[in-house]
Amino acid sequence: MHAAPLFLLVLAAGLSSQWVSWRVGIPAIVVLIATGLVLGPVTGLVDIGLPKEDLAEMIGLGVSIILFEGGMNLKLAELGRTGQGIRRLTVLGPPLAWAFGALAAHYVAGLSWPVAMVLGAILVVTGPTVIGPLLRQARLDKEASSLLKWEGIVNDPVGVLIAVLTFQYLTLPDGSLVKTAAALGSAIGVAAVLGGLGGYAIGWLYRRGAVPEHLKAPLLIVLVPVVFWASNLVQHEAGLLSVTVMGMVMGNMKLVEREALQESLENLTVLLLSVLFIVIPAQLQASQLALLDWRMAAFVLVVLLVVRPLTVGLATLGAPMRRNDKLLLGWIAPRGIVAAATAGLFGPALEAAGYSDANKLMPLVFLVIMVTVLAHGFSIGRLARRLGVAAENDNGLLIVGATPFTLALALALKKFNQEVLLVDGAYARLKPARMQGVDVYYGEILSDHAEHHLEAQHLNHLLAATENDFYNALVCKGKGRRFGHHRSFQLGTSRGGEPELKRLTLQQRGYFAFDPGASFERLEEHLAEGWSIGSRKLSDAHGWDEFSDGRGERGKDWFLLGAVTPDGLLRIYSTEQRFKLEAGWTALYFAPPTPAAPGASPTDAQPAGKNAPEQA
Structure with missing residues (x-):
């Protein structure tokens, strides 16, 4: 197949696999690897045609960007919460995991010592490509999330470096303990200079305006592989450590464009993962897959049930960590792209060095990746909830701005067992909410x-409801990626009557909540006039039409605020994001006391007091 259609096939297959995994709720890596196996060993459609060394170098360039993007997500402020635990996992964890993994590979899988030790080093890694999606899926609390994220990102280059040094010491004629120690020092030095100082220099130039805005992201995407390549010239496979350090440095600098850079890199990472997890397994041969036997399966079980729990238990022994965090960490350790890429690099190299059993390295690593991603991907949410380190559900509302109306809304939602968190920068404004049992920050x-x-983490809707329209817009744009822009709302602006060209555009704000005209001023005025929040459960006999008839003009005489589905899920209403209220839904509305509407119960027509909704 020619290069252009081959590239399009790989890209289409990768992105299609990502979409399928999202639709069916299966970890993306599993679908990608399965697709790669079908396109490679099974059908032979994907044959890159490059020498293994050249292909390994190309894969390394892609992995360098993935690790840099992961490094940018590491915030030093997180060390204040879990610093000692993170240090234990990233300093003591890798050598322990390496030793236990090598022992299991030799005595359980039956591999020779050099191959077993290299495999033990490869399996040290977990990585941001698999940890990130799991964290989003399980919505862990800050401490558990920080521990898994730091371990995964930091241990990736460490595991690769251990594998390189092990390979050098055990297989190269000039390998020695002194030379291996010198190589380790060289790797650390080049990472500090090219990664640390290089990252700081780039950030400094960006802050000084030495690079125009439209070139910052493209230039960074080029500089990261350059640092990776230059570091490898100085010390073999030190590049991954350098780009991780570079990402950490730039991620913790106060760069105005940091979020924009991260967004560009995240989009590129999705493309790279889609391509790499198709290309790498496609290089496997059917004869290699046939090498998998019961000893390999037993080895995977030992990695899951013995090596990981023992590593975490010993590494964190006596550390001031929550017991449940240790239990979670003792199970969760999925492997990702770095393990796959490293196996593809060292498998052929070990075979060339004369170790015939090295041909088992790649299929064994892919087996570990598949099993760990499946086992951990489908269990992390349930286990985290049982251990109390994650939210029970993904539902609820974060309200920014403590006012009489938002307090009334919070109390109304609590009547329906909805999680609500009220946030405000003025302590006195939060006092009424605290006194009535509303969670505040x-x-x-x-x-x-x-x-x-x-x-x-457990809240999935945002409502910015302060008196400042522009601040509300800033909050929605700042937090839109976390909640999803389709779930980020703000009160209608008080300048709704201005010409359209003078208004805030949708790209600069959140969706306007509720009916048109529900501005801060109008909501507070109506609340002072006696309006209150009521509810009405719709049925087949008394649906939406019966509910709304006779209430007057929506947006003027009353406001529709949202609804609670039969499953208990909250929906915020917006004319910019409409939804249909059906039988079984409970409508939430803001209205003055009015005569009963046709088909309404007497209690429905007269909402309860200002701070309490009436339920039907």
């Missing part, structure tokens, strides 16, 4: 403190 929602300490 005192502080600036856009601050670093809120980013690292505000526990809101």
Whole structure:
């Protein structure tokens, strides 16, 4: 197949696999690897045609960007919560995992010592490509999330470096303990210089305006592989450590464009993963897959049930960590793209060095990847909830701005067992909410403190409801990626009557909540006039038409706020994001006391007091 259609086939297959995994709820890596096996060993459609060394170098360039993007997500402020635990997992964890993994590979899988030790090093890694999706899926609390994220991102280059040094020491004629130690020092030095100082220099130039805005992301995407390549010239396979350090440095600099850079890199990472997880398994031969036997299956079970729990248990022994965090970490350790790429690099190299059993390395690593991703992907949510380190469900509302109306809304939602968190930067404004049992957070929602300490993983809707329209828009754009832009709402602006060209565009704000005209001023005025929040459960006999008839003009005489589905899920209503209220849904509305509407019960027509909704 020619290069152009081959590239399009790989790209289409990768992105299609990503979409299928999202639709059916299966970890993306599993679908990608299965697709790669079908396109490679099974059908032979994907044959890159490059020498293994050249292909390994190309894969390395892609992995360098993935690890850099992961490094940018590591925030040093997180060390204040789980610093000692992270240090234990990233300093003591890798050598322990390496030793136990090598022992299992030799005595259980039956591999020779050099191959077993290299495999033990490869399986040290977990990685951001698999940990990130799992964290989003399980919505762990801040501490558990930080531990898994730091371990995965930091241990990736460490595991690769251990594999390189092990390979050098055991297989190369000039390998020695002194030379291996010198290589380790060289790798650390080049990572500090090219990764640390290089990353700082790039960030400094960006802050000084030495690079125009439209070139910052493209230039960074080029510089990361350059640092990776240059580091490898100095010390073989030190590039991954360098780009990880580079990402950490730039991620913790106060760069105005940091989020924009991260968004560009995240989009590129999705494409790279889609391609790499098709290309790498496609290189496997059917004869290699036939090498998998019961000893390989037993080895995978030992990795899951013995090596990982023992590593975490010993590494964190005596550490001031929550017991449930240790239990979670003792099970969760999926392997990802770095393990696959490293196996593809060292498998052929070990075979060339004369170790015939090295041909088992790649299929065995892919078996570990498949089993760990499936086992951990389908169990992390349930286990995290049982251990109390994750939200029970993905539902609820985070409200920014403590006012009489938002307090009334919070109390109304609590009547329906909806999680609500009220955030405000003025302590006194939160007092009424605290006294009535509403969860609150005192502080600036856009601050670093809120980013690292505000526990809101279980909430999936955002409502910015302060008196400042522009601040509301800023909050929605700042938090839109976390909640999803389709779930980020703000109150209607008080400038709704201005010409359209003078208004905030949808790209600069959140969706306007409720009916048109539901601005801060109008909601507070109506609340002072006696309006209150009521509810009405719709049925086949008394549906939406019967509910709305006779209430007057919506947006003027009353407002539709949202609804609760029969499954108990919250929906915020917006004319910019309409939904149909059906039988079984409970409508939430804001209205003055009115005569009973046709088909309504007497209690429905007269909402309860200002701070309490009436339920039907």
